[in-house]
Amino acid sequence: MFFLSKATDIVPIKIIQNYYISPVLQITYPVNQYFDILLRNYEQFVEFICIGVTSLPPLGCLPGMITLFGLGKDECVDRLNYDALSFNRRLNSTSQALKQRLDDLNLVVLDLYHPLYSIILINPIQNGFLETRKGCCGTGLFESAMLCNALSIGTCSNASNYIDFELAHIYDS
Structure with a gap:
């Protein structure tokens, strides 16, 4: 290997x-x-190398971003989602240019934004999530992975109901 x-x-x-x-x-x-x-x-x-690159997720829907930039509202931060979409368009454009310039390049851009946006905002319950606005760890609003584990104070009892375990890493639960 x-x-x-x-x-x-x-x-x-x-x-x-x-x-x-x-x-x-x-x-x-x-x-x-x-x-x-x-x-x-x-x-x-x-x-036979193939490169996979992921797009940005809906950044404005991550618990940490809602806490930091949501101005006290319990909803996704549109500005951050627009920025993520803007970056993703540029990522796709740059990737297409690379593929045209390098004939043998095996490059795939995996879209994280749209499926996650659908799961978080449109169909969370149908996808098995009861909580999409905060993480399972601690208060669910600001704790990061280093401070989160099953023994952390305030950790929820059923992480699979949460789309986030902690503030930034979507789908860690």
Whole structure:
């Protein structure tokens, strides 16, 4: 398996190190044969790589954003949702331009905004959610993941009824 993160991590250093600490690998494969296997796998990985990028969700409907920017109202913040839609249009446009410029690019933009907007605002109950305006953790208005777990004070007893477990990570419940 190859993990690509920045240019410095492309070479599978840990996998090569494993060869030298594993007597079984050394007995089974001469070093150059093992390298051939790794490089063949790497080549296949890069050849068939597909990049998936997610659009922004309805930011104005996240509990933390409602708390910070909702001016005391218990509803989605339209301005933030408009900004998310604007960014998503530009993301789609940039992605299309990249696909036209790079013929072999396998790039998919996954739309998070519209399905989540539908679940949060249009059909929450039909989708199994009883609470869409606050998170399950603590007060549900401002706590973040680092402070939230099943033992946190105020954590709800049935997280699956909430679209958010905490303020920012939609669908963590």
